[in-house]
Amino acid sequence: MMFENNFIEVIGIDDPSKFGTGEVDGFCYGRTLGEFLDRSEGLGLLALHSQDIDADFAAVKATGLPAQQRVEFRRQITTPDGKPDEAVVSLGMIMDKELGDASNFLCQQHRPEFIWRKDWQNHENGAVAVDEVVYVTPDLGLLEERWSKLFGMDRVSRVNGGIEADTGCGHVVALTSAQAEARFAAVGLPISYTDKPHGIALQIRVRDIAQTEKVLAENAAKYGRTSKGIAVTPDCAGNTIIEFVQ
Missing domain, CATH: 3.10.180.10 (2,3-Dihydroxybiphenyl 1,2-Dioxygenase, domain 1)
Known part of the structure; x- marks a missing residue:
């Protein structure tokens, strides 16, 4: 559900057997979601908007907060005018097991025009x-x-x-x-x-x-x-x- 400056992502699991197929250094975002749903439905991780994932992730690490992997998502898409393109998202995981589900990750949308569409913001x-x-x-x-x-x-x-x-x-x-x-x-x-x-x-x-x-x-x-x-x-x-x- 898209808004002008933030959004809500509603996530469900279609096939948990696929967890781990795209893991990075042992981390899989889908697996993390599955582990959350094994505990309960509800609010999962809060994504923090970034316009410079490299600088922001380095700044978080400098604070001494626990930080883990960088994860890149790429998805082939077809634009509304029928042309092929690619959506790219970079994540920086800043998980703290002691804080349970109050952890976060940094998120940079490299092609924000694909999701921050005005026609998706009218509810x-x-x-x-x-x-x-x-x-x-x-x-x-x-x-x-x-x-x-x-x-x-x-x-x-x-x-x-x-x-x-x-x-x-x-x-x-x-x-x-x-x-x-x-x-x-x-x-x-x-x-x-x-x-x-x-x-x-x-x-x-x-x-x-x-x-x-x-x-x-x-x-x-x-x-x-x-x-x-x-x-x-x-x-x-x-x-x-x-x-x-x-």
């Missing part, structure tokens, strides 16, 4: 951007430290008892379990599969929240009202809370 529910990705963590300091290294200390702050960081393409938010339960009391939290930090919610900005609610009602989606807007229950959204705000 019936009026969605225009991912504003927040919300995590639950047993220790706020774990994500505060990581995000300070990733984004800079000046981009990380304490807000209403939680941690927020400005990624440049939206915010990441860390809450304790009690804080998350209070914020999303109207819809309940996703099924918890780990005691480590993990994502629980996406906050989506919309043009007209009345239109968004109309679309939800027409499609029999279960939702409740939060202090910020309306949120779809996690059992209707792949074990993830989807909160809409205007």
Whole structure:
């Protein structure tokens, strides 16, 4: 689901027997996804937008954060005018097993015109951007430290008892379990599969929240009202809370 400055990628596994066929130094992105789905549905890794993967990956390594492989994806495509071309994506893996599913990877789209198309950014529910990705963590300091290294200390702050960081393409938010339960009391939290930090919610900005609610009602989606807007229950959204705000 494409927006102007970020996107949501919905991923399913078609044939897990293919995991590892394109691995790089023992790493396979598909295998990582499969291991996540073995644990639970929900929010997986958060991709961080890069316009210079070499410089950004080197900068991350310089912070001392755990960093792994560079991975290149290439896919032959046919453009809308019928011409053959190639989509190329570079990833820089920055995984930390101690942080569970709150890890990240850098992502540079070398041919962004193939995915950031205006005709893919018009959504019936009026969605225009991912504003927040919300995590639950047993220790706020774990994500505060990581995000300070990733984004800079000046981009990380304490807000209403939680941690927020400005990624440049939206915010990441860390809450304790009690804080998350209070914020999303109207819809309940996703099924918890780990005691480590993990994502629980996406906050989506919309043009007209009345239109968004109309679309939800027409499609029999279960939702409740939060202090910020309306949120779809996690059992209707792949074990993830989807909160809409205007």
